[in-house]
Amino acid sequence: MRISYISACAAASTALFDLVLAIPTAKDSTAKRGIMIKRAARNDLTTNFIPVFKDLTTAVPVDTGLISSDTHDTYDPVACATVCLGLVDPECVFFNIFVLATPESDPASVNTCQYYSQVFGIADATVADDGTPEHTISQSSGYRKIPDSTEFTEESFNDASIAAPASDNDPYMGCTKSTGTTEITKDDCIAKCVAKTQDNSKNHVSADNTYRPCNFVNVYQNLLDGEPDGWSCCYYTQSYGVEYATNKESWDTSDPKRHKTKANSYGYSLEPQLGADGVVTLTN
Template structure:
C-alpha cells in the first residue's frame, strides 16, 4: 500500500510525455525546489561529506511532492568551541601570506598563481580550469576540507573516498586571523587552502564565488583550480548499464511491428536538483512502472524499460539530475540533444548515461 502511495506521488510530480522530440522540459526544471546549499559558508573550514546517494535514491519517489534533496546541510563552523566568539582566534591557516596584507596583494600573488598553474592533475581526472579568482558555487555541493598544502592529489583522495563526488575545487582563500567583530572589524589575515567536493562536474563558469565580507574584513580567493573525475555512475539492480551517451536521448516515434501504429515511447521526465545521482532516475522509473501497472486499462500499461540520466546545466553551471523515462531502449545514435536555449539562457547536457531494464516488461497485465 505504501509503495502504491509513493508511486502515486511520483506520478503526480512526473512531467508526462511532451511533444516529439523530447526537448528539455523547462517547466519541470523550474518547478523543482531551489537548492538551499550551493557551497560552504564564508566561515566554514570543514564540512565532511554527508550526502548518501543510496538514501537519496530510495527517497526519490516520495520526495517528488516535497523536495528532491534527500539531505540538507546545516551551516556553521565545524571546529573547536568558542571559534564564533567576538575576536576569537580562527583555525590556523597553512598557506603562504602575502607581504602586503591587502586584497589586491592576495589576488595578484605570484606564489598562488605558480602553485595553481604548476599543480599536477591526478590520474583519472581532467583539469578544467586553473588559477581563477573565484571558487565553485553549485547546487551539488558535498563538503569542504582545509588542507596544509596546495595539493590536488590530497583533494583527489578526498573526492575518491566520497561515492557521489564527480569533481573538486582547490584554492587559496584570504581569511581573518580572528573572528571579526566591533572590537576587531578588520583583523590581520592569513591564508587557508581549501578543497571543496562536488556531486557533478565543475566548470570555469561555476567558479563564481568571489568571496565576501565578514564585518569589514574582505574574503577573496586566488589560485582556484577545478578537476573533474573520469567516472561513470554505478550500475543499479534490475538494469543493464550504464551506457555512456553523446547527449540526451531524442527518440522518434516508434512503428509498432504488429499494428503499424506510430507509438511515442517517451513516458516523461523528473528533475532532481543537487548532486548527480542516476539512482534517483532508477527509483523514478520503478515507481512509475509500478503505478502504471496497478492502474492498467484494457489489460495493458506503459512500462518503464529504459531511462536516460544526465546532468543539466544552465549557462555552464550544473543544476541537477535530469531523468527521461521510456517504454523501450534506444541506442547511442539517438543521443543527439546536447542542449538548447530558453530565451538567452543555454541549457546543456553532460554526463549522460542510459540504463535498460534487464528483463523487458511487455506492459501486459498477467
C-alpha cells in the first residue's frame, strides 16, 4: 500500500505528495524501514487515546517525530488508533487524522492518518496546505495515547503538600484518601488521574469545546500526633513545584486538640502537559 504525507520541509511550491513511503506489511523488511509493527485488534478509541484537538483546518507538521502515514477509505479515527497501537518501534503515542482535498485526483479527497513518536497539542497544528490552495485540510483531529506512570516526572515536597493558588480555571480536582497505615501508591494516584482525564474528555466536554485534564498529582502520608493516619492523593489540572508546597501542619477541633502533619510528600507532573493553563481546548 502506498501512502502520502506532507514534506518535512514543505515550501510554497512543494507538492503535498513529494514524500511517499510504505507502511511495512508481513512481507516487508521492517529492519529496512526502521519501523516495527505488531498486530493490533480494532479497539475502542476512548480506552486507549485522549483527544487533544478536533475538527481543525490545520494539521501537525511532519518535521518532528513522524513515524509513518496512511490513507483510509473512510474517516475513521478508530482505524487510525488501531494502526497507532501496532507501531511499536518506534512507539506511536499520537496520531493526527484529517481530510485532504485533492480536487485534481480521483477521489477528490483523501482520509489521511499521520503517526508520531511524540505528542502534540492544538498549538502545534499549523499546516493548512503545501502552498497549493486547492490542497486544503479539514476535520483535523489529534489523539494522544493514554499516558502511563513513566510520563509523570517526580518532585519531592518532603513534609508539605500543595497549596494551589487561586485561578480563573479552578485547578483542584479532588483528593483520594485512605485510613490507618493503608498506603496509596504513586501508580494508584496516576491511574486515577488518567481516569479523570479520560472521563472528562469523553463525558464532560463543555459547550465551548473544552475539558479539564488531570496533569498533576500530589501524594503524601498523613500523620496524627506523629502516628500514621492514612495517605492522600490530590489531583490538579496543572502542575505545581516545590514553591507551592506550603501546607505543613494544622490542629483539629477536638479536645484535647490533635496535631496533623504530613510526610513523604511527592508531586508527579505529566510531561508534556495536556492543554494550556489547565484546560484542553479542542477547537479554535
